[in-house]
Every structure is written in structure tokens, then in C-alpha cells.
Amino acid sequence: MSDEVELKLALDSGVCPALLREIRRFKVLSEKSDYLTNCYYDTEYHYFSAAQMGLRVRCEGGRFTLTLKSGGKVTGGLHIRPEYNVSLDSEAPDLARLVPLLPEGLVPDSVLQQPLQAIFSTDFERRSWLLQSASGAQIEVALDQGVIQAGNAQEGICELELELKTGELADLLDFVAELKLSGAVRFSSRSKAERGYQLAGLKVPPPQDWAKGWLDTFNQAERAEKTQQKITALLGYEQALIEDTLQSAPTPDFTQTVERVGAFFNLYHYYCTQGECLGENEALRQSNEELLEEIKAIIRTHSANWDNQEALQALSAILQQPDYVHRMCALIRLSQNK
Structure with missing residues (x-):
């Protein structure tokens, strides 16, 4: 083995x-x-x-x-x-x-x-x-x-x-x-x-309540005694949210789109306001700040035109940027620190 x-x-x-x-x-x-x-x-x-x-x-x-x-x-x-x-x-x-x-x-x-x-x-x-x-x-x-x-x-x-x-x-x-x-x-x-x-139809992912998922993740992160545990909880939520977002067909439902984009807003906002968990990684801090601004722009546009497909396409593009890979790599490193 x-x-x-x-x-x-x-x-x-x-x-x-x-x-x-x-x-x-x-x-x-x-x-x-x-x-x-x-x-x-x-x-x-x-x-x-x-x-x-x-x-x-x-x-x-x-x-x-x-x-x-x-x-x-x-x-x-x-x-x-x-x-x-x-x-x-x-x-x-x-x-x-x-x-x-x-x-x-x-x-x-x-x-x-x-x-x-x-x-x-x-x-x-x-x-x-x-x-x-x-x-x-x-x-x-x-x-x-x-x-x-x-x-x-x-x-x-x-x-x-x-x-x-x-x-x-x-x-x-x-x-x-x-x-x-x-x-x-x-x-x-x-x-x-x-x-x-x-x-093959043997594993059908259940519908996710990402608002409740964020609340559970937030509470888990806040209870964590070590930074490594906090980052692991946040990273697990983020990766599951990314996978679900990129697998799902664009939904015509306005509320579901708001909840999905809002879940990313909550995540990036947490990192920006709880920056001590990122240690001295200034590049990671800046990355989260930039992502938060991009999510705010999607929210403003979506609130104005109610175009769900446009909002989710913009979100998907963010999640598949090369810089996002390097950001996730830095978070994985923090999650493995003892």
C-alpha cells in the first residue's frame, strides 16, 4: 500500500x-x-x-x-x-x-x-x-x-x-x-x-443550500483552534462550491443565482476581514481583495439586468483563471501547515 x-x-x-x-x-x-x-x-x-x-x-x-x-x-x-x-x-x-x-x-x-x-x-x-x-x-x-x-x-x-x-x-x-x-x-x-x-447514475449530488453551508463553515472556522483547521474548513467549502458551480447548467432562477454569487461574496469577504488567518502572504491578501471587487461588480450588474446566465458565466470565468489556481495553491499550503 x-x-x-x-x-x-x-x-x-x-x-x-x-x-x-x-x-x-x-x-x-x-x-x-x-x-x-x-x-x-x-x-x-x-x-x-x-x-x-x-x-x-x-x-x-x-x-x-x-x-x-x-x-x-x-x-x-x-x-x-x-x-x-x-x-x-x-x-x-x-x-x-x-x-x-x-x-x-x-x-x-x-x-x-x-x-x-x-x-x-x-x-x-x-x-x-x-x-x-x-x-x-x-x-x-x-x-x-x-x-x-x-x-x-x-x-x-x-x-x-x-x-x-x-x-x-x-x-x-x-x-x-x-x-x-x-x-x-x-x-x-x-x-x-x-x-x-x-x-452511471450511482452518485447523484444532492441539491446544495450554499447559504446554510456557509453558516456551518463559518461556525466551524470560528471554532477552529488552529489556522490550519480554519483554512481547511474554508477551502473545503470553496472547492465544493466551485465544482458545483462549474457542473451546474445556468439556472433561470434569480434567487438561486443570487445565493450562489452571494456564497462567493461571503467567502472572499471573510478572508478580507479575517486576514490574520493568511499569515504574511500579502499576494494572497491582495488576490482575495481583487476577487471581492469582481464579485461586487457581478452583483451590481445582476441586480440591474437580472440576467442570470450572464452572471454565472462571469463567475465561471473568474473561477477558471490561472491566477485562481495559484491562489488555491497558496491556500492548500496553509491548510497543510501544522
Whole structure:
């Protein structure tokens, strides 16, 4: 078992050429290109999806690997999760081969006896580079482009995964901070497995009450004894709000639009008025002040013309700016400080 530590960026496909040029600014230790086919499995009663796990068989270069990923922890776009792998002789998901590697009780014996069924697939081209950062850390950068398929439904994949191979988490965050990004790009907390389960209809996100969510987050942040706990609570709320905003179709409902834009106003306003939680990071303070002004401009325009689609498009554009990635990177760093 190993803990996978990675950052994930969701991209617009038009960003890729410039991003590839940017990657080559760093020292490239090795590179390769593969086509990966992945089939995700579950029991009849969907034990693994309900337990926030992903069970898959991957074929890469004619080699088959069975992998179980448990829920782990996602903070912003930072994914830290236990991962268990075993080689297979074929594409059949032989779960018994994986059992000796699993902690006792992670998968009950009753589940191990149940037959598995294919739920969805994720097939994509992966171009990957093992890079050496300025600090000497080794980071694998993988550009995945392909498709998620569940029955007749499908969804595109275009994302950049940055996995820490050697070094410290700070090295990975420094590396992302050094990247010169352009176009529509953002941190993503949704794994391919989560997207696949949603596409298959096994995980339907419930409607969110973001006003109540903010109140709960505010109270949690105010009760936090450490800055790290405060930032973690705020960052979790923000990333969930971002994901929901960019997944949702523009709503014609004026009140819902006001609540969504208002949730971001509350968040940025909190950072601006509770600046001590940001320590001495002056760039982060300025970023929040600028974001607050941009949200105020959206609110003024929306109040004047009641154009919900225009307001949400303006909000979405803000959330996918390269500078927003660097801001989130700085917040993730604060959330990891002990």
C-alpha cells in the first residue's frame, strides 16, 4: 500500500499546446505515451461506490493491474489517498489476489464473496513526464485526454495530474506555483471514478443550500483552534462550491443565482476581514481583495439586468483563471501547515 499524493487540474483542451511547452522548461528525466483502458467494477449492491472506493482493472501496454483506491482526503485539488495494487494475468477482476494487501476489515468477507459487475470505463491517452523540480524533487506530470463511458452516456477527459514521487508536499506546491498557466484551468477535486459513478447514475449530488453551508463553515472556522483547521474548513467549502458551480447548467432562477454569487461574496469577504488567518502572504491578501471587487461588480450588474446566465458565466470565468489556481495553491499550503 502507498499513499498517492497528487494535484489535479481540469483543463480546456485548447490550453494543452501551451502547457506542453511550459512542461519542457523543467528538467525532464523521462517521458512516455500510453493508451490506458480502465474498467471499474462494483458488487450488485454497489458496496465500493457507497464506501467511497474505486475498484478498477487497468490495461497498460498489455499488462493488467487491479487497483483499489479508498476515499482518503481531498483538500482543494490536493488528493491524498491509500492505493492498493496487484498484477493480474488477464482483465478479469480477481479480487482474491488483492486481499493479502488490504487492512483487516477494509472490505468485509461478505463483500469478497460477491460477484463483480462492470459499471463504467475510462479510456484515455496519457502523456507523462518525470520532471525534476528546482528543489530536486521528482514529480510525474501526466496529461490525460479521452472519455468516460457508462452505457450510452459519455463525458470527456482533459486533465493534468501532478503526482509527487520523491520530496515533500511543499515541493509539489512550489512546482505548481512556478507553472505559467493560460486559458481555462482550475483545480479539480473530482476523480475519474467519481465522475464515472455519477455518469452511471450511482452518485447523484444532492441539491446544495450554499447559504446554510456557509453558516456551518463559518461556525466551524470560528471554532477552529488552529489556522490550519480554519483554512481547511474554508477551502473545503470553496472547492465544493466551485465544482458545483462549474457542473451546474445556468439556472433561470434569480434567487438561486443570487445565493450562489452571494456564497462567493461571503467567502472572499471573510478572508478580507479575517486576514490574520493568511499569515504574511500579502499576494494572497491582495488576490482575495481583487476577487471581492469582481464579485461586487457581478452583483451590481445582476441586480440591474437580472440576467442570470450572464452572471454565472462571469463567475465561471473568474473561477477558471490561472491566477485562481495559484491562489488555491497558496491556500492548500496553509491548510497543510501544522
